[in-house]
Amino acid sequence: MSRKLYLHMKLCCQCSACCLRCENCVEMLFVRGSGNCVQCDTPLRKSNFRVQLFEDATVDKEVEIRKKVTKIYNKREFDFPSLRDYNDYLEQVEDIVYNLTNNIDVENTKGRMEQYQRENKDIIQRNKAKLTREQEELEELLLLQQQSNEQRRLEVLQEEQRQLQAKRKSKQALLDELEQSKLPATILLAQHKVRAAQLETQIEQQKQNVKPTSLFSTGIQIGQTVSLQPLPRIQEVLYQYKPLQVETYGPPAPDLEQLSRFGYLNHVRAAMPQDTAGGYTSALACYRAMQDAFSGLFSVNG
Amino acid sequence: MFHNSSQKKFWTFKNEDELEQMRYMANEKFRRKALESGKPGVGDFTFLDRHEEDALFRHYERRLLDFCNAFKPAMPKAVVGTAIMYFRRFYLNNSIMEHHPRIIMLTCAYLSCKVDEFNVSSTQFVGNLLQESPAGQERVVEQILEYELLLIQQLNFHLVVHNPYRPMEGLLIDLKTRYPTLENPESLRKSADDFLTQAAMTDAGLLFSPSQIALTAILNSASRAGLKMESYLTECLGLKEDKETLMKMYDSMKRMKTLLKKYELPKQEEVNAYKHKLERIHAEFATSSNKRKRGYEEDGHVAKEPRLTEEDWTDEDLL
Numbered sequence: 060m061s062r063k064l065y066l067h068m069k070l071c072c073q074c075s076a077c078c079l080r081c082e083n084c085v086e087m088l089f090v091r092g093s094g095n096c097v098q099c100d101t102p103l104r105k106s107n108f109r110v111q112l113f114e115d116a117t118v119d120k121e122v123e124i125r126k127k128v129t130k131i132y133n134k135r136e137f138d139f140p141s142l143r144d145y146n147d148y149l150e151q152v153e154d155i156v157y158n159l160t161n162n163i164d165v166e167n168t169k170g171r172m173e174q175y176q177r178e179n180k181d182i183i184q185r186n187k188a189k190l191t192r193e194q195e196e197l198e199e200l201l202l203l204q205q206q207s208n209e210q211r212r213l214e215v216l217q218e219e220q221r222q223l224q225a226k227r228k229s230k231q232a233l234l235d236e237l238e239q240s241k242l243p244a245t246i247l248l249a250q251h252k253v254r255a256a257q258l259e260t261q262i263e264q265q266k267q268n269v270k271p272t273s274l275f276s277t278g279i280q281i282g283q284t285v286s287l288q289p290l291p292r293i294q295e296v297l298y299q300y301k302p303l304q305v306e307t308y309g310p311p312a313p314d315l316e317q318l319s320r321f322g323y324l325n326h327v328r329a330a331m332p333q334d335t336a337g338g339y340t341s342a343l344a345c346y347r348a349m350q351d352a353f354s355g356l357f358s359v360n361g
Numbered sequence: 362m363f364h365n366s367s368q369k370k371f372w373t374f375k376n377e378d379e380l381e382q383m384r385y386m387a388n389e390k391f392r393r394k395a396l397e398s399g400k401p402g403v404g405d406f407t408f409l410d411r412h413e414e415d416a417l418f419r420h421y422e423r424r425l426l427d428f429c430n431a432f433k434p435a436m437p438k439a440v441v442g443t444a445i446m447y448f449r450r451f452y453l454n455n456s457i458m459e460h461h462p463r464i465i466m467l468t469c470a471y472l473s474c475k476v477d478e479f480n481v482s483s484t485q486f487v488g489n490l491l492q493e494s495p496a497g498q499e500r501v502v503e504q505i506l507e508y509e510l511l512l513i514q515q516l517n518f519h520l521v522v523h524n525p526y527r528p529m530e531g532l533l534i535d536l537k538t539r540y541p542t543l544e545n546p547e548s549l550r551k552s553a554d555d556f557l558t559q560a561a562m563t564d565a566g567l568l569f570s571p572s573q574i575a576l577t578a579i580l581n582s583a584s585r586a587g588l589k590m591e592s593y594l595t596e597c598l599g600l601k602e603d604k605e606t607l608m609k610m611y612d613s614m615k616r617m618k619t620l621l622k623k624y625e626l627p628k629q630e631e632v633n634a635y636k637h638k639l640e641r642i643h644a645e646f647a648t649s650s651n652k653r654k655r656g657y658e659e660d661g662h663v664a665k666e667p668r669l670t671e672e673d674w675t676d677e678d679l680l
Binding site: 323347350353357358 | 598
C-alpha cells in the first residue's frame with residue numbers, strides 16, 4: 060500500500076488539501092468512516108475527497124478553496140460604486156484564497172470570512188438567486204440549440220431514405236417493364252435512363268432548396284427592425300503626397316532617363332546578354348557613378 | 362550615398378588640427394592609464410610621443426598597402442581604400458602603444474574584405490603571409506578574430522566607407538559626355554589614380570568628401586599635363602554664378618595638395634628605433650586582451666611570459 064501512488068489515475072485530494080491519496084488508500088483509511096489524515100493529523104471525512112483534475116496538486120487545492128470562497132464572496136461589479144472599489148474587493152478575495160492555499164494565517168482568514176458572511180447575508184442571498192436564474196437561462200438556450208440540431212439531423216436522414224426508396228422503385232419499375240412490355244429492351248433502357256436523370260435533378264434541386272433561416276449569422280432575426288443610426292463621421296486631414304527632398308550637397312545628377320539621351324551611356328561599358336538577363340542595364344552603373352561623383356562635391360566640412 | 366552617410370556625419374572633420382588633437386588625446390589617455398597601473402621605473406621617456414607614433418603609423422600603413430597590393434586573389438581598389446580608412450580611423454581614437462599596429466592592420470584588411478563583399482576565407486587570407494608556417498598562420502587567424510570585434514567597436518560600428526574611386530569614374534564619364542574641350546579624358550586616368558592612392562595615405566579621406574578628392578585628382582593631373590579645365594567647374598558644374606562655392610572648392614583643393622606634398626615615408630633607422638620602444642611598451646603594459654589569449658585566467662594571476670616572446674611572428678614575416 061503506498062502513499063506514493065501519485066500516478067494512479069483515480070487520485071483524490073482533500074479540499075483543505077493536506078495530502079494526496081489514491082482511491083484504494085482512501086477506502087482503506089476510511090473504512091471506519093472518519094479519521095485523521097496520516098501526514099498532518101487533521102480530522103478528515105471520506106466525503107471530502109474529490110477526484111484530482113489538474114496535474115499539480117496545489118492547483119487543484121486552490122480551485123477547491125476558490126469555489127468555496129466565491130460561494131460566500133459573490134458580489135459583482137454592478138454592486139460597487141466605482142471600478143476602484145470593485146478591484147479592492149477582488150484583491151481582498153485573492154488575499155483570502157492565497158492565505159488559505161498556502162496555510163498562512165488560517166485562523167484569522169477564516170474569521171474574516173465568517174464576519175463577512177454575517178454582515179452581507181442578504182446580498183449573498185440575492186446574488187445567489189441571480190446566479191441560478193442566469194444559469195437556467197443559459198441551460199434553456201443550450202437545450203433549444205440541441206433540439207434544433209436533432210431535428211435537422213432527423214430531417215436529413217428522412218430525405219436520404221426517401222431518395223433511396225425512389226431509386227429502388229424506379230429500378231423495380233424497369234425490371235417490371237422489361238418483363239411485361241412489348242417494346243424493345245434498348246428503348247426501355249433509354250426511358251429508364253431519362254427517368255433516372257430526372258430524379259437526380261429533382262434531388263439536386265431539393266438540396267439547393269435550403270429552408271431559409273430566420274436568423275442572420277450575428278443572431279439578429281431577419282425582419283427585425285434594427286436602429287440604423289448614422290455612424291459618427293471621423294474627420295481627418297487628407298494625406299497630401301510630397302515628394303522626398305534629399306540634400307546632396309553637390310550639383311544635380313542626371314536622372315536615369317536622361318542618361319541615354321545626353322549620351323552618357325556611350326562612355327560606359329555596354330551590358331552583355333548575361334547581364335541584361337539578370338535585369339542589369341548599363342544605365343544603372345552609369346547612374347550610380349554619376350550620383351557618387353556629384354554627391355558632396357560642394358559640401359563644406361565642420 | 363555619401364551625402365547621408367555616417368562618413369559624412371561622424372568621420373569628416375574640419376581641419377588637421379582637430380585630427381591632431383584627437384590623436385594627442387589618445388596618446389595622453391594611454392600614458393595616464395599606464396602611469397596609473399603603477400609599474401615601477403616608468404617615466405615619460407618610455408612612452409612614444411606624437412611624432413614617433415606618427416612615423417610608426419605611416420610605416421605600418423605602407424606595409425598595409427603593400428600587403429593588399431600583393432594579395433592573391435587581386436584585391437579591388439575599393440577594398441584597399443576601405444582597409445586603409447579603417448586603419449586611420451582606428452588610430453584616431455586609440456594609441457599605437459595600446460594596440461600593436463601589426464595585428465590591427467591585418468584585422469582592418471580582413472574586415473574590409475568582408476564589408477566590401479570581396480569573399481576571402483580566413484585561411485586564404487593568412488595564406489598571403491608567405492613567411493609564416495601554417496601553424497603560424499593559424500595563430501594569426503586567431504589573433505585577427507580576437508581583435509575584429511574591438512576594431513568594429515572602435516569604428517563605432519560605422520563600417521561603410523565611401524572611396525573616391527567611383528566618383529572619379531563618374532567624373533571621367535561626365536567629362537567625356539559634357540566637356541568636349543578636353544579631348545582625351547582617359548589620358549588623365551593614370552595620374553589621377555596615382556593621386557588617389559597617395560591621398561589615401563594622407564588624412565584627406567577624413568577631411569574632404571570623396572567626390573572632392575576625385576575632382577582634385579582629375580584637375581591636378583590635367584594641370585600636370587598642361588590642360589586647362591577651369592571652365593568645367595564654371596560651366597558644367599554650374600558654378601558660374603556661385604563664386605563663393607567656387608572659391609571654397611579651390612581652397613579645399615589647395616589644402617588637399619598640401620597634404621599630399623607633406624607626406625613622406627619615414628626613414629628606416631628611425632622606424633627601427635621606435636619599433637624597439639614600442640615592443641618594450643607592449644611587453645610592459647600587456648592589456649587585458651592579451652591575457653585572454655592565455656586562457657581564461659583569474660584576475661589575480663600575473664602574466665607569466667612577456668609578450669615579446671609570445672609574438673612569434675614579426676614585421677618581416679609580412680612580406
